[in-house]
Amino acid sequence: MSESNSPRPLGVGLISAGWMGRLHSRAYLAMRDKYSDLGVAPELIIVADPVTSNAIEFQEHFGFKVVTDDYRAVLGHPDVDVVSICAPNYLHRDFAVAAAQAGKPFWIEKPMGISRAQSADIVAAAQANGLPTCVGFTYRGAPAIVRAHDLLRSGALGAITNVHVKLNADYSADPTGPRTWRFVRETGGSGVLGDLLSHGFDLAQYLTGSPIAEVSALISTFIDQRPAPGGGTGHQVHAAPDAAMLPVENEDYASVIARFASGVVGTFESSRVAVGSRCDYGVEVHCTGGAIRWNFERLNELDICAGDTLRDYGYTTEMSDERFGDFARFQPGAGMGLSFDDLKVIEGSQFVRSVLTHTQLAPSVADGLAAASTVDAALRSASSATWVKVPAPNAGTTFED
Ligand SMILES: NC(=O)c1ccc[n+]([C@@H]2O[C@H](COP(=O)([O-])OP(=O)(O)OC[C@H]3O[C@@H](n4cnc5c(N)ncnc54)[C@H](O)[C@@H]3O)[C@@H](O)[C@H]2O)c1
Incomplete structure (x- = not known):
């Protein structure tokens, strides 16, 4: 060579x-x-x-x-x-x-x-x-999400009416788990709104092509004290024996209803203490002529309802294959799935390609700010019990049509 x-x-x-x-x-x-x-x-x-x-x-x-x-x-x-x-x-x-x-x-x-x-x-x-x-x-890089995005954009499903996003997990469901940086405002910021729903807000904006314009939210903390960390780093941090109990400073749970700039409406729910839900991260988009439904726990599958004659049958499940997104770079055919780690390879490759081509292909910092703006509006809505407008996104987002 x-x-x-x-x-x-x-x-x-x-x-x-x-x-x-x-x-x-x-x-x-x-x-x-x-x-x-x-x-x-x-x-x-x-x-x-x-x-x-x-x-x-x-x-x-x-x-x-x-x-x-x-x-x-x-x-x-x-x-x-x-x-x-x-x-x-x-x-x-x-x-x-x-x-x-x-x-x-x-x-x-x-x-x-x-x-x-x-x-x-x-x-x-x-x-x-x-x-x-x-x-x-x-999650944007999952081949099934790319397929859903392309289907929604093609018009084959009609006009988008509403979106439902859930991000329910049990990673903090154990009340004896220590109060790491994630539970403290100064180090973690918000709780599930930032940690999980930032993904959900971005995914909904990416699939609908429209920014979220207005939200009404409620938040709750179900486990309001946790033992002080006693040692270990990262996800191996454990509670000290006889540890003092310290306050949890951010939300375990959030529920948000939203209006998008396009007129689409949506509901979002997330919990980090959802006993029974491991990584129940799902999105469902309903349209006038069809719908899509995806869940991270079955990330290689997409439920699709499409076509005038088929819609009465509800969803059918399609397995991701080499036609969709970057699937073919990882596996030769349907049934051999990608993993979460593979999604990080896809994400990283979008970053490197953005750098090499001087073109913003990966989710951008403007997308990060759009999600943060929605988190911020949701927190303000929860404390004021009113609808709160989300500022229009900055230039440089990659989700808008
Ligand atoms: N994209 C995703 O799906 C996803 C999933 C998990 C976490 N995250 C995000 O990734 C980030 C890290 O999360 P994590 O789960 O890897 O955390 P982690 O606790 O496993 O690792 C954090 C690391 O940061 C190090 N650190 C602490 N202070 C530092 C400093 N001053 N300089 C350099 N390093 C320092 C710690 O020693 C530790 O090794 C968070 O923002 C989290 O929200 C994203």
Whole structure:
């Protein structure tokens, strides 16, 4: 093979070696195989985490060349072309703004910061520096969601009337689980609104092609105290023996009704303490001539009701196959499914393609701000018991038609 056909190196810097840091690292490594058409060979250059053992494990496992406890060393490293920001929410704003000022395109996890204001700072910094970005709205890349998006856009199902989104999980259902950063306002921001419903608001906007314009919400906290954390990092944090009980500062549950700018209406529900629901993350879109229904627990399937003669039969289930989205890059045919980790590879490839083509293809920071604006409006609605308008999205969203 001539040298010109060899993939060129793309230097990767990673901030935070937790669960999402692991998935971003795997995604970069998988890209050379699954997305060889990108023409790049991502190289894991440097990983930053104040828990040195986490960073060293990543060096040993994934092959990062340098380990540091300071995110600034990642942004200042001359071989770093792109940066992944996988830190807890309260660190997103400072890390993303610094990455933008250093001229490094970044792939940042959702929610983008702990407030709408923090998300807006991130958008301003990225746009001032003209940088492609990516926000971890992972479900958009599922081949069944791409199929649903294309069906809805084709007009084959008629006009969209209403959307129902649920994101019910039991990851915090155990009341003896410790009060990690996720349950504290200063570090997590909101509860399920930011953690889960930011995905739901984005998915609904992506599928309908319209921003959410107005919301009415209620929130509740079912487990209002948790034991102080006693040790461990990331998802292995455990409660201290005889731990003091500390207040949970954000919501376990949220329910939101919404009007979209297009006139579509929607309902959203999310709980992180939903006993019985593992990752019951679903979206259903009803139209005048059909409907689609998808659930993350069966992410390779799409329920479709379509066509004048078929609609009386209700939904039929279609398995994803090589015709839809990026399925063919992972599997040769229907029945062999993609996983959550594969969705992160798809997301990462959209980020890298955005960087290489200087075109925003991945979910953008403006999309991140649109979701944060809806979260913010929902929180204000819940405290005022009134409908609250969501500000119109900034330029640069990728979901609008
Ligand atoms: N896209 C998705 O579906 C998805 C799923 C899970 C989590 N997330 C998001 O990813 C982010 C990280 O979540 P996680 O589950 O990986 O958390 P985690 O707790 O597993 O990892 C967080 C890591 O950040 C490190 N850290 C703490 N302070 C730091 C600092 N000052 N500098 C650098 N690193 C620091 C911790 O030591 C830890 O290794 C959150 O914003 C979360 O909302 C997104």
